[in-house]
Amino acid sequence: MIEIDVPGTGEKLSLEHLVLDFNGTLAVDGRIKPGVADLLRELAARVQIHILTAGTFGGVETQVEGIPCVLKVLSGQGQTAQKAEYVAALGAGRTACIGNGRNDREMLRQARLGIAVIQEEGAAIDSLTAADVVCLDIAVALRLLLHPLRLTATLRV
């Protein structure tokens, strides 16, 4: 579990799950970004990691090999809703989400902590406004979770 105090609000975030979009978030052009696997392995000791993907570029299973995670390949229409429903089933109140695309907006909105990342694909404006925090880069976002005091500083009122 990752616990984050939010001074000025009396809130304490207790996060047990981390749900991540794959393409544009963990990967660029279908390939996982350098350093990301190591950061996820470190985080996996504290939270259950879930990776959601439409598999746009294929080969996701190979890319996430060695990362302790639940991989969920989405199919068909309504992927915005599918992602949001996945987070709701885990319990949005104990879940953090990281994503970039427009179909991440609802999971980012409902998650206890939503982080939007920009990177090479850019981020959809709807997802930026749905998130609690915006990072330029996934490695920075994952390190926020490894060093929760950084988030305390960002979220305090």
Ligand SMILES: [Mg+2]
């Ligand atoms: Mg994406």
